[in-house]
Amino acid sequence: MTATTGPDDVLELAALSLSFGGVRAVSEVSFGVREGAICAVIGPNGAGKSSLLNLLSGVYQPDSGRLRFRDRWYNRITPADASAIGIGRTFQNLALSRAMTVLDSIILGEARSVRATVLEQAFGLPRARREEDRLRARAEALIAFLRIQDIRDTQVGKLPYGLQKRVELGRALAAEPHLLLLDEPMAGMNQPEKAEMCRFILEVNAEFGTTVVLIEHDIGVVMDLSDHIVVLDHGEKIADGAPRDVRHDQRVIDAYLGAHAAEAA
Amino acid sequence: MDWNFFLEVLVGGLLSGVMYSLVAIGFVLIYKTSGVLNFAQGAMVLFAALTFVSLVEGGVPFVAALAVSAAVMVLLGFAIERLVLRPLVNQPPITLFMATLGVSYVLEGGAQLLFGTEPHELNLGLSDLPLGVGGIDISSFDLFAAGVAAALVAALTVFFNTTRVGLAFRAVADDHLAALAVGLRLRRIWGIVWATAGIVALVAGLLWGSRLGVQFSLSLVVLKALPVLVLGGFDSIAGAIVGGLIVGATEKLAEVFLGPYVGGGIESWFAYVAALAFLLVRPSGLFGQKQIQRV
Numbered sequence: 001m002t003a004t005t006g007p008d009d010v011l012e013l014a015a016l017s018l019s020f021g022g023v024r025a026v027s028e029v030s031f032g033v034r035e036g037a038i039c040a041v042i043g044p045n046g047a048g049k050s051s052l053l054n055l056l057s058g059v060y061q062p063d064s065g066r067l068r069f070r071d072r073w074y075n076r077i078t079p080a081d082a083s084a085i086g087i088g089r090t091f092q093n094l095a096l097s098r099a100m101t102v103l104d105s106i107i108l109g110e111a112r113s114v115r116a117t118v119l120e121q122a123f124g125l126p127r128a129r130r131e132e133d134r135l136r137a138r139a140e141a142l143i144a145f146l147r148i149q150d151i152r153d154t155q156v157g158k159l160p161y162g163l164q165k166r167v168e169l170g171r172a173l174a175a176e177p178h179l180l181l182l183d184e185p186m187a188g189m190n191q192p193e194k195a196e197m198c199r200f201i202l203e204v205n206a207e208f209g210t211t212v213v214l215i216e217h218d219i220g221v222v223m224d225l226s227d228h229i230v231v232l233d234h235g236e237k238i239a240d241g242a243p244r245d246v247r248h249d250q251r252v253i254d255a256y257l258g259a260h261a262a263e264a265a
Numbered sequence: 266m267d268w269n270f271f272l273e274v275l276v277g278g279l280l281s282g283v284m285y286s287l288v289a290i291g292f293v294l295i296y297k298t299s300g301v302l303n304f305a306q307g308a309m310v311l312f313a314a315l316t317f318v319s320l321v322e323g324g325v326p327f328v329a330a331l332a333v334s335a336a337v338m339v340l341l342g343f344a345i346e347r348l349v350l351r352p353l354v355n356q357p358p359i360t361l362f363m364a365t366l367g368v369s370y371v372l373e374g375g376a377q378l379l380f381g382t383e384p385h386e387l388n389l390g391l392s393d394l395p396l397g398v399g400g401i402d403i404s405s406f407d408l409f410a411a412g413v414a415a416a417l418v419a420a421l422t423v424f425f426n427t428t429r430v431g432l433a434f435r436a437v438a439d440d441h442l443a444a445l446a447v448g449l450r451l452r453r454i455w456g457i458v459w460a461t462a463g464i465v466a467l468v469a470g471l472l473w474g475s476r477l478g479v480q481f482s483l484s485l486v487v488l489k490a491l492p493v494l495v496l497g498g499f500d501s502i503a504g505a506i507v508g509g510l511i512v513g514a515t516e517k518l519a520e521v522f523l524g525p526y527v528g529g530g531i532e533s534w535f536a537y538v539a540a541l542a543f544l545l546v547r548p549s550g551l552f553g554q555k556q557i558q559r560v
Binding site for chain 2: 057059079080082083084088089090091095096097098099100104107108109111112114116118121122128132135171172174175
């Protein structure tokens with residue numbers, strides 16, 4: 001039932017592998033993600049989901065294998081490359097500056113769009129000022145989109161966890177990514193917060209056409225949200241396809257039931 | 266006790282503390298953004314002052330010498346980051362510290378090769394006459410130094426808080442992962458930080474040089490910056506200022522009012538003892554970020 005990669009894929013992984021010492025975190029994983037899709041990567045704890053996302057965003061470099069994004073193949077990318085070619089991401093444990101305001105955090109996300117030089121900025125020359133106005137307006141629009149106007153001047157560290165997650169999403173969106181990687185965007189959220197985050201992800205996908213690859217544990221959320229599910233276990237891909245197919249895959253059921261049985265024991 | 270005399274000592278101490286702050290700010294800039302305790306800051310101060318003095322003695326007009334020295338310090342900052350710290354990225358802090366210790370000796374040696382070893386007089390054209398303000402005498406040179414320091418701090422604050430590069434600095438200082446995720450080029454930012462520290466070293470070098478003369482002991486001002494950093498916190502510019510003021514004021518007051526009971530000479534060590542006592546109570550300094558560790 002393994003889905004093959006095709007010409008519509010915006011992202012294609014070809015036998016990506018990553019080891020930490022003797023541990024194979026990601027083992028020869030290959031799959032494709034269609035342009036405009038919402039793809040969920042699931043699997044038991046330690047399956048290599050976060051490692052995989054880190055490979056896609058350049059935080060880790062693969063030991064072997066390569067990946068295609070849009071029309072180019074890459075053997076290795078750095079985090080700066082990833083953001084330059086249009087891959088944005090959020091982190092499982094939030095990577096935000098706690099002392100910054102919400103507005104500044106989002107403005108920071110626009111870093112790649114800044115063209116004015118250090119000196120132009122330091123002396124407030126016309127080009128830097130025009131750019132500042134334009135980018136600020138864009139940040140405000142994003143804040144309105146995420147419905148966080150009322151906390152725009154609050155320090156991120158003072159916000160509840162669910163809102164911090166939303167600010168981090170905003171920071172990632174500010175870069176106008178083509179592909180958005182979300183590492184457990186709903187971890188630690190209650191049900192209404194999860195529903196809200198789901199809605200934002202769907203809206204982003206629909207309005208901006210952003211392709212989304214996300215890691216999530218809540219199977220109900222995953223089934224509702226995604227067009228495409230990739231299942232990892234012990235670093236290997238064990239299933240890849242539409243939600244209804246993956247749900248009935250015997251290896252997936254075994255991996256999850258096996259894990260639960262082991263936990264219960 | 267003579268109230269006016271007390272005030273005079275206090276104000277004199279505060280103003281000399283500003284000079285310590287100037288050196289401390291150079292440390293803070295680099296420590297905050299890259300976690301490197303740059304021991305070479307003192308050597309940079311010396312190098313800057315020597316460059317300027319040699320240019321002026323060579324007949325270069327004041328303003329041109331200032332511009333050239335600034336350019337030299339910017340290039341030097343970029344060069345240290347590029348040649349020494351970049352290859353060592355992700356090494357433990359002690360390795361980076363040792364590297365900057367090495368850099369400080371290379372700079373001092375290089376400066377001797379380039380500019381010779383004899384002390385130079387540096388005259389900024391400022392009188393050091395006491396000004397009578399409200400019944401107390403204040404050194405006009407100290408006032409000027411404080412004014413320069415205040416202008417520098419104001420410029421840095423505006424730069425950090427209103428420009429996108431400043432925002433990027435803060436992001437790098439607060440969370441490397443976040444900075445990387447938005448595509449900031451950390452190396453470029455670090456280069457700019459080192460260049461800025463070079464400029465700060467030039468300002469400190471000119472003021473300290475005209476006070477003490479431009480000679481090799483100038484690089485020892487780093488040692489005076491350390492208690493300032495312990496008091497104020499290694500990662501806070503505001504802390505560097507307040508720390509400098511406290512160190513300046515307490516050492517002068519201690520010298521004048523406690524000195525006679527212990528035979529004098531307190532000024533040279535009092536700051537260190539104060540810093541030591543302070544460390545025991547508040548290890549992250551007055552303004553430093555508290556390290557919260559979850560276990």
